[in-house]
Amino acid sequence: MEINLPTNLELSGEGKKITIILPYFNDELGTELLKNTEKELKSLKTTEIQIVRVFGTMELPFACQKIIEKEKPDAIIALGIVIRGETKHFDLVNEITHQGLMNVQLELKTPIIFGILACENKQQAIDRLNKGKHFAQTALLQISL
Template sequence: MSGKGAPELTVKNCGDLRVAVVAASWHEKVMDGLVEGAMRALHELGIDEPTLLRVPGSFELPVVVKALAERGYDAVVALGVVIRGGTPHFEYVCQGVTQGLTQVSVQTGVPIGFGVLTCDTEQQALDRAGVEGSTEDKGHEAVTAAVATATILRTVAEPWRQASGA
């Protein structure tokens, strides 16, 4: 199971963060589960007004995530699923999405929750999507990781703001 060894994160004092979720549209049942898990996590964290945007597919995630990161969001969560087929398309899309989201995070300094499932089968995706019968809830996990990172970054930024008078 890929979720074995996942950390148990406790996130506090984050209700004032601006968080957006960007979700692909392919594989509707999987995506509905990921989005539901993400929105549930945000609610549990006290973030009551997140932005939710849908894009056509996973390949479109980085450009929209970048636009949100540049517009003052404290964290952005990318949700998608790519299921292996019989062509190299899987590798190209997975690599492009992963590198694109990593680049956005590093360039903007905004945490990007990586909730993009890269699976060999639809059943593997369903097992991770947080739907009934799933063993994992990657939408929830992606939000928790992004928000936890945003709160860590806030503690790094605060001493600088205080010292500079900002």
């Protein structure tokens, strides 16, 4: 599904500080998602882009909380790729992480973009690596609210 922003929407990252957090899990795919996200932020002239790595997806909420408290970014883009396995762990990871990120952003009043691809298989993840562009645009849109 392709999402197109309105053509009259002008996004700019000038004067903005965005932190991107990426887990090491599924690193090869995650790195491509990161590159797409960072490329879009740069094309929108984002002043400062900070990249932070964490071990896994479930570490994202705590990392976001600490970074917001210490670094005061305008927004965080929490990236990740979770691929379904043979256990319920997939559902647990996605649900807990989503709820944790939502709680942190509402409590600390800083936008956290949910850039986690929850995929049934590796091919589905590969097909969605271009979503980084949308995560970057969403961050700048949320900052402008």
